[in-house]
Amino acid sequence: MLLMLSPFILAYIIGVPIMILSPLILLGIGFINGFSSIGIGDILETVKGFVIGSFLAVLGYYVGKFFVKLMIKNLRWNISMAKGGINDENPL
Numbered sequence: 001m002l003l004m005l006s007p008f009i010l011a012y013i014i015g016v017p018i019m020i021l022s023p024l025i026l027l028g029i030g031f032i033n034g035f036s037s038i039g040i041g042d043i044l045e046t047v048k049g050f051v052i053g054s055f056l057a058v059l060g061y062y063v064g065k066f067f068v069k070l071m072i073k074n075l076r077w078n079i080s081m082a083k084g085g086i087n088d089e090n091p092l
Contacts, residue, residue, distance in 0.1 A: 012060060015056075016053050022045075
């Protein structure tokens with residue numbers, strides 16, 4: 001399952017920081033090519049990239065937090081199974 005999701009995870013890891021840093025990239029392009037080469041469309045695309053990147057970063061944080069809790073529950077269940085089965089007094 002994780003192998004099938006690895007291209008999406010890799011794209012997320014690469015794409016989100018670039019989207020968040022897009023204003024700095026636009027400034028760098030402005031210094032290199034001159035600020036007269038930057039149009040309103042470039043500025044709007046930069047703002048859009050920053051907003052979407054920030055949203056995806058927050059979303060990724062909560063998804064990661066959920067999966068950590070899920071993995072901890074799974075690990076506790078595996079440990080309880082290894083120790084001798086389901087204990088009705090202490091459900092997960």
